[in-house]
Each structure stands twice: as structure tokens, then as C-alpha cells.
Amino acid sequence: xVKQERAARTREALIRAAAEVxxxxxxxxxxxxxxxxxxxxxxxxxxxxFPSKAxxxxxxxxxxxxxxxxxxxxxxxxxxxxxxxxVDVTHALAGALRTDPxxxxxxxxxxxxxxxxxxxxxxxxxxxxxxxxxxxxxxGELRPEAEAADVVTAVVAATVGFEVLGVRDGAWxxxxxxxxxxxxxLPTLVPAERLAGFVAVGTHSP
Amino acid sequence: xVKQERAARTREALIRAAAEVxxxxxxxxxxxxxxxxxxxxxxxxxxxxFPSKAxxxxxxxxxxxxxxxxxxxxxxxxxxxxxxxxVDVTHALAGALRTDPxxxxxxxxxxxxxxxxxxxxxxxxxxxxxxxxxxxxxxGELRPEAEAADVVTAVVAATVGFEVLGVRDGAWxxxxxxxxxxxxxLPTLVPAERLAGFVAVGTHSP
Numbered sequence: 001x002v003k004q005e006r007a008a009r010t011r012e013a014l015i016r017a018a019a020e021v022x023x024x025x026x027x028x029x030x031x032x033x034x035x036x037x038x039x040x041x042x043x044x045x046x047x048x049x050f051p052s053k054a055x056x057x058x059x060x061x062x063x064x065x066x067x068x069x070x071x072x073x074x075x076x077x078x079x080x081x082x083x084x085x086x087v088d089v090t091h092a093l094a095g096a097l098r099t100d101p102x103x104x105x106x107x108x109x110x111x112x113x114x115x116x117x118x119x120x121x122x123x124x125x126x127x128x129x130x131x132x133x134x135x136x137x138x139x140g141e142l143r144p145e146a147e148a149a150d151v152v153t154a155v156v157a158a159t160v161g162f163e164v165l166g167v168r169d170g171a172w173x174x175x176x177x178x179x180x181x182x183x184x185x186l187p188t189l190v191p192a193e194r195l196a197g198f199v200a201v202g203t204h205s206p
Numbered sequence: 207x208v209k210q211e212r213a214a215r216t217r218e219a220l221i222r223a224a225a226e227v228x229x230x231x232x233x234x235x236x237x238x239x240x241x242x243x244x245x246x247x248x249x250x251x252x253x254x255x256f257p258s259k260a261x262x263x264x265x266x267x268x269x270x271x272x273x274x275x276x277x278x279x280x281x282x283x284x285x286x287x288x289x290x291x292x293v294d295v296t297h298a299l300a301g302a303l304r305t306d307p308x309x310x311x312x313x314x315x316x317x318x319x320x321x322x323x324x325x326x327x328x329x330x331x332x333x334x335x336x337x338x339x340x341x342x343x344x345x346g347e348l349r350p351e352a353e354a355a356d357v358v359t360a361v362v363a364a365t366v367g368f369e370v371l372g373v374r375d376g377a378w379x380x381x382x383x384x385x386x387x388x389x390x391x392l393p394t395l396v397p398a399e400r401l402a403g404f405v406a407v408g409t410h411s412p
Contacts, residue, residue: 023319025319025320026232026234026318026319026320028232028234028235029234029320110374111317111373111374112232113229113230113231113232113235113373114231114232114235120374122371145393146390147389147390149386150386150387150389150390151390153386153387154360154364154387154391156367156371157363157364157365157367157368157371157378157383157387158360158363158364158367159363159367160366160367160370160371161362161363161364161365161366161367161370162363164317164366164367164370165328165362165363165366167317167319168316168317172363177359177363180353180355180360181356181359181363183353183356184352184353184356184357184359184360184391184394185360185390185391187351187394188390188391188393188394
């Protein structure tokens with residue numbers, strides 16, 4: 001049992017170290033030796049847990065997916081606004097991308113040309129945004145002029161833009177940036193008479 | 207003179223080949239041998255023109271910048287709409303990113319962790335969007351409720367999102383996607399009485 005716990009901790013440490021090195025140097029350039037020494041384990045221990053860099057990248061992506069599911073997992077109480085949930089989750093996502101190298105590396109792996117594949121974090125995020133906006137539309141939250149598909153396009157593209165631009169300039173992931181986006185978009189999404197109930201800064205933000 | 211022309215052609219072929227290989231395999235993974243053989247020149251000729259992969263990447267970035275300047279270079283006649291110019295140029299940029307590997311590789315180099323620097327194509331694009339929207343605001347084109355800074359944030363983030371998501375799925379760079387974005391955004395930017403003069407599909411699109 002103690003041994004199993006130690007193995008689980010080593011695995012976690014390797015995933016975290018891999019994410020940090022991928023984040024700093026990029027997936028293709030990252031060396032397994034840098035990763036194992038950052039995790040404080042031997043190269044042998046790394047290979048025991050992960051037979052290849054690709055296996056390690058898959059584990060980072062899975063760990064990042066688990067974090068994304070936590071961020072998007074709140075099921076709002078019946079009757080609560082889906083649009084408000086969307087605003088809050090984009091704020092939470094930007095905040096987590098600022099501070100969590102596993103989530104950041106997981107998203108960046110979605111754009112890695114040498115890992116082309118159909119399922120990835122950006123696609124997972126798109127699906128959640130689409131699902132949330134379809135429900136908002138079905139529950140009559142959106143203005144009749146706002147088509148859910150148009151909103152999905154704008155929200156997914158802009159948040160992926162924040163993620164990518166945030167690598168060089170963290171201000172793109174700040175609450176101020178996300179607030180500017182929603183301040184512009186909310187009036188087109190939500191009927192004017194209900195707009196007062198929405199805050200572009202998000203409900204959980206300071 | 208003939209010799210100079212041949213050298214210029216070789217240099218062009220190397221930049222084009224480098225862009226294609228960076229685009230397909232990523233900057234860090236790309237090998238100089240793959241690039242020289244795609245360009246149909248010897249490794250020696252490559253090194254004569256470009257002493258390192260970094261020098262080649264800089265040349266790709268410069269060539270991409272030149273293309274971006276062509277796309278954004280139209281000075282509209284006095285009195286013409288800056289917002290219309292912005293819509294048209296985002297359509298042209300998405301189209302060019304779909305078809306031109308040099309432009310695509312140039313933008314992707316902006317996000318390369320091993321090449322962190324202050325000036326890059328995404329930043330150049332942000333500056334142009336900001337300049338264009340500030341003029342639109344100064345010339346009274348925007349609705350009083352629309353703040354130019356908010357629009358810059360949304361337009362730059364969304365277009366960078368299209369560029370990045372377009373790597374795995376070209377539909378993100380289609381005219382339909384760009385049109386969906388503007389269909390949503392234009393009513394918040396432009397006063398209702400002038401909206402009829404704008405087309406989300408762009409002026410040059412079919």
C-alpha cells in the first residue's frame with residue numbers, strides 16, 4: 001500500500017514536471033532527462049511509468065482534461081442562467097491557465113503538429129461551450145437575433161486566442177481581458193431587460 | 207546578374223520550403239536536411255544563405271510579415287469605412303492562412319516557446335487592428351457604447367483563435383466562420399441605422 005502510494009506520487013510528480021518542461025520548452029524540444037531530474041526521479045523510474053515521451057504527453061493531456069472537467073463540472077441549479085455559467089467558467093479557465101502549468105501544457109498539446117489527432121482539450125472545450133449555449137437557447141435565455149452557432153464560434157475562438165496569446169503576455173489571461181470580451185458580447189446575447197442581472201467580470205471574481 | 211537572380215531564387219525556395227516543413231512538423235522538429243531537399247538544393251547551399259535554423263525562421267517570419275503588410279496595406283479612400291476595411295481584411299487574412307504556408311508558419315512562429323521575443327506577427331496584427339479601430343472610433347463610426355479597446359481584444363483573440371484552431375480543422379479559417387463572427391459582432395460595433403451598409407461576409411468575398 002505504501003509502495004502503491006509512492007508510485008502514484010512519483011507518477012504525479014512526473015506529469016507535473018513534464019507539463020512544466022513542455023510549457024517552457026515546447027513538446028518537441030523537451031528532453032526526458034530534464035523532466036526526470038525536475039521530478040527528482042531517475043531516468044529508469046520515468047521509463048517504468050512512461051515508456052515514451054508520447055505516453056507522458058498523453059498523461060499530461062488526461063490530467064489537464066480532468067482539470068477542465070472540474071472547471072466546467074458545476075451543474076447549475078434548475079432555472080439558473082447558462083449564460084452566467086459560461087461567463088464564470090471562461091473567467092475560471094483564464095485564471096487556471098495563468099497559474100496551472102498542467103492545464104496550460106494540456107491545451108498547448110492540442111496544437112502540436114507532431115501529435116495531430118481528432119480529440120483534444122480545445123475540442124473538449126468547444127463541445128462544452130456548444131452544449132451550454134444550446135441549452136441557453138433552448139431555455140429562452142438568448143436574444144432571438146443571437147444564433148447559438150455564431151456565439152460558439154466567437155467564444156471558442158476568443159478563448160483559444162487568450163490561451164495562445166497568454167503564453168507570451170499573461171495580460172491576455174487577466175480578468176480585465178475576459179471582462180472586456182464579455183462587456184462587448186453580453187448585450188448581443190441577452191435581452192436588454194435581463195442584462196442588468198449579468199456581470200461581465202463574472203460571479204466568482206473579486 | 208544572372209548569378210544574383212539565381213541566388214535570390216534559391217533563397218526564396220529555401221524560405222518557402224522551410225515554411226512548409228515548419229508548418230507540417232513544427233519549428234523544433236524540422237530538420238535542415240528535409241528543408242534543403244524539399245527546396246532542391248544542397249545542405250551547403252542552405253548554409254550559404256542561412257547559417258542556422260533560427261536565421262531561416264527569422265527569414266520566414268520576415269516574408270510572412272511582408273505578406274501581412276500587403277493584406278493590411280490598402281489605404282481606404284477618404285471617408286471610407288474603417289470597420290468595413292477591418293471586416294474585409296479579417297476575411298482576406300483567414301483566406302491567406304488557409305492557402306499560404308509562409309503566412310501560416312510565420313504566425314505559428316509567434317507562439318514558439320524556444321523563440322520568445324517581443325515582436326512577432328500576432329503582435330503586428332494586434333497593432334494594425336488597434337490602429338484601425340481607434341480611427342473608426344475617432345471618425346465616429348462606432349456606437350458610443352462600443353469601446354475600441356474591447357473590440358480590439360475580441361477581434362485579435364478571435365482571429366488568433368481561428369489561426370490556431372485552423373491547423374487541425376481548416377473550417378475555422380473558412381469564410382463561413384469569419385462571417386458568423388462578424389454577424390454576431392457588427393450590431394454591437396456599428397449604429398443600427400448604418401448597419402445595412404455592412405456585410406459580415408466581407409466586400410471582396412464571393
